[in-house]
Amino acid sequence: MIFTQKLEHAWATSNSMLMVGLDPDPQRFPAELQGHPNAIFEFCRAIVDVTAPYACGIKPQIAYFSAMRAEDQLEALCEYIHEHHPGLPIVLDAKRGDIGSTAEQYAREAYERYQADAVTVSPYMGFDTIQPYLAWNSKGVIVLCRTSNKGGSDLQFIESKDDTPLYLHVAGLVADHWNTNGQCALVVGATFPEEIARVRERVGDMPLLVPGIGAQGGDIPSTVKAGIDSKGTGMMINSSRAILYASGGDDWREAAALAARTTRDAINAAR
Numbered sequence: 001m002i003f004t005q006k007l008e009h010a011w012a013t014s015n016s017m018l019m020v021g022l023d024p025d026p027q028r029f030p031a032e033l034q035g036h037p038n039a040i041f042e043f044c045r046a047i048v049d050v051t052a053p054y055a056c057g058i059k060p061q062i063a064y065f066s067a068m069r070a071e072d073q074l075e076a077l078c079e080y081i082h083e084h085h086p087g088l089p090i091v092l093d094a095k096r097g098d099i100g101s102t103a104e105q106y107a108r109e110a111y112e113r114y115q116a117d118a119v120t121v122s123p124y125m126g127f128d129t130i131q132p133y134l135a136w137n138s139k140g141v142i143v144l145c146r147t148s149n150k151g152g153s154d155l156q157f158i159e160s161k162d163d164t165p166l167y168l169h170v171a172g173l174v175a176d177h178w179n180t181n182g183q184c185a186l187v188v189g190a191t192f193p194e195e196i197a198r199v200r201e202r203v204g205d206m207p208l209l210v211p212g213i214g215a216q217g218g219d220i221p222s223t224v225k226a227g228i229d230s231k232g233t234g235m236m237i238n239s240s241r242a243i244l245y246a247s248g249g250d251d252w253r254e255a256a257a258l259a260a261r262t263t264r265d266a267i268n269a270a271r
């Protein structure tokens, strides 16, 4: 199944637009996992198992694994998700961007090594750096557009051709020229609902990956109202730390499940 079909299926079967982010920080792990040789895998596996019923997908952020020399644990985790939660798309958050020959290797890393359904990429170096990902025509390519951090405005608000801010120019480029096979999605931060609405208006029903609720404080009702598509779905609204570390005590699994369920419900209440 291609990425967008898998995502549409996940939205429908889970009745959820919540994407659970995996940013595993061993210093914040519960006592029972301290010193465990595969602590990152075990922590993430438990989080996936308890939150899967409330999620439309899982987004591991690769830096949290590679910084800890835990790429093997990420590989094992992706295999585990495909085997035990086959309907859940995996979005590898890697924000790659490099010349074509190197991009080919990044694409193999994401889609072959980690078996990701989609990967995040930067548009900064242009179309020839995105093409190697698009060549994997069953996979998703999620392009940074209006990021959730304050400093995103430094570049993304610069006025490009015909006075359009750069983030909207990126949205238009992806919608009109790069998305020939329906594989693309855009990253738009929940911390900027006005820009979410402008991007939605520009790109029609293209899926949006929306980080920035939870720990970054984005408002769920305004995010949903701004980004919902014509079918009443269209968003992967990510929350990582607010779910992963909902409790540092023995009840960490239950607390993560509750945080995921409550977030899913808050998103649905605004649809």
Ligand SMILES: O=c1ccn([C@@H]2O[C@H](COP(=O)(O)O)[C@@H](O)[C@H]2O)c(=O)[nH]1
Pocket (backbone or CB within 6 Å): 021, 023, 061, 093, 146, 147, 148, 149, 187, 188, 189, 211, 212, 213, 214, 215, 216, 238, 239, 240, 241, 242
């Ligand atoms: O614009 C962006 C793009 C990606 N991210 C990533 O999403 C999560 C957010 O984590 P929280 O704990 O929910 O704040 C993290 O992996 C970021 O690298 C983003 O925040 N903003």
